[in-house]
Amino acid sequence: MPTALILGAASDMAVAIAKKFASQGYAVQLAARNAHRLQPLLSDIAIRYNVAATVHEFDARQFASHPQFFDTLPALPDVTICVFGYLGDQATASADWKECAQIIETNYTGAVSILNVISNKYAARKSGTIVGISSVAGERGRQSNYIYGSAKAGFTAYLSGLRNSMYHKGVHVVTVQPGFVYTKMTEHLQLPALLTAKPEAVAKAVYKAVVKKKNVIYVKWFWRWIMFIIKCIPEFIFKKMKL
Amino acid sequence: MESEEKLFSFDDQLSAIVKQSHHFIPRGNGRCYGDASLAEQTINTLKYDKILSFDAVNGIFECQSGLMLDQVLEVIVPKGWFLPVTPGTKFITVGGAVGSDVHGKNHHVDGTFSNHIIDMDVMLASGEVITCSPERYTDLFEATCGGMGLTGLVTRVKFRLKKIETSYIKQKQIKAANLEEIIRLFDEYKHYTYSVAWIDCLKKGKNFGRSILILGEHAKVDELPEKKKKDPLKLPSRKQITFPFNLPSWVLNSFTVKLFNFLYYGKNLKREINNIVSYEPFFYPLDAILHWNRGYGKKGFVQYQFVLPLEAKQGLIEILNRISDRGLGSFLAVLKIFGKQDSLISFPSEGYTLALDFPVRKGLFEFLDELDQVVLQYGGRLYMSKDARMKPEVLQAGYPRLEVFKSIVKKYNPDYKIRSVQSDRLLLTK
16 A cells, blocks of 8 residues: 655645545555644544554754654555645734744745655665755745745745756656645635636646656646746746736 | 634644633634634644544444544545534534534434534543533533534534445435425335435416425445445545636526526436435535535625424424515525434424525515514424524524533633624623
């Protein structure tokens, strides 16, 4: 039975991804802060899909704990999916370093820390797949969320370099750009229905990308083109826009 | 009306929301026909949908309240179990099944959903969680079953399942030429586990009340055709078509409904048909059409379901007469006979129950007020889960133990923090 590790397993997107992999016969390792909250999810997955499921305490910002966290997992996972992230509040973050640091450390530093540990293990073993859920917000900084966006931009660049490096060692890296998704993180936002995916659609796309060894995926295909257009706008115009 | 809806996935999120709210009503998948789960603030359970335990040997299932019945079926049917009681749609949550204390085609044999509950947890307005059952906190248990969410938010339910050999139903359909005959047939076939009748409300004269009685039993393996024996517990395929737009309201009129009834009654050429069908079309015919309500147009429709005691057959005749005189009948008029039930606030009680859809038209609400009086005069009552318009006096007159119910609501929800548009209208929380 193959095993998938879900980092940040409490989010709506992570729950959908865990269910998708379990439904395809994967044992799942669910890692999150306050892992005891995941007990109901654990029983749910085990009963629905008849696979082994375990929960593990994991905090993206406790960098020093990452090597030990990974070493004590019951089995080395075949696939690692890094789902955790923190949107935060742009206005607060530009005034308050605590909020700002939380955004940067969750979305970038924490992800780099744990994925360094895991990719080294995968490289030594010469197999494994790493999936990073990044964000289209990282493709160009906008006034409405450039601290989150820049952290995700760093993460996207990290995943790109990691993919390049790991290719030669038999390890595959997938970058996921979900676009808008209906989740707890975006509950307070008014999202355009046509551009917004359900967590289950993200999960399906992630699973397919792992099977087909895709490099960079957008969950709804037109996001690739939306971001292409946004990236094409000359800076002297872009800086005047309210995005 | 506008409503602020809050969702949660974890217990601590729920208690934080409950503590912060000024007032709210619990809401599941919003399939009550009226205003029972509407309020300025609602707490939606749909993301609180995890299966907590399933004993496939003894048929005991435990889950969080936001889990929908379609999900329950997907897990239990392949293991040889079925819902003890199911309403006509599987797109309702387990919490909703408790709040409405739903009934099904097997009421005369198996009672309502709450008859199969082992125990459940209810979060009160204070944020405190109480485990109740027929033995513990009996008052809370009784007032929560069918209590429209007014005692608290059901968080966890543990209930017993029904053993099945196959996922198929052995169905028998019998045409009845009139009301006398259908009532006689109900009696003749009362040993059947499932029974319900479609009734033509617009027919007058000697065919007044013509109907099709639909009976069913869970099929045994040796009753299946050879092809189906290989996989007797197969889940039905998930095909859904979508009703794409609102039909203009004039499409449904007494002519088109009569035409539909003519075709529906006429499609069964023989008086009696026996066949084996999947559980899906037998229990959930309308679930195959997403947004079927759009067929009623933008103005929508109201459901009207009442029950009359067995001795009040005359009342049933009088109501059917009034409906056919008005020409207001609906596609889906469903007649059933309830068995005995002795609950505090649940709708079913022994007698005839008739469920109707009425497209909203000028004069409809006045007409329904008139029907209410006939229902009360014959000792009947209305179903709160389908209600959007009854007056508080009608509820009061129909439910003899209403005052006891109200006092239990007051005990566990003392400031009426939990309230809905319906509960305010019916003076349950005022």
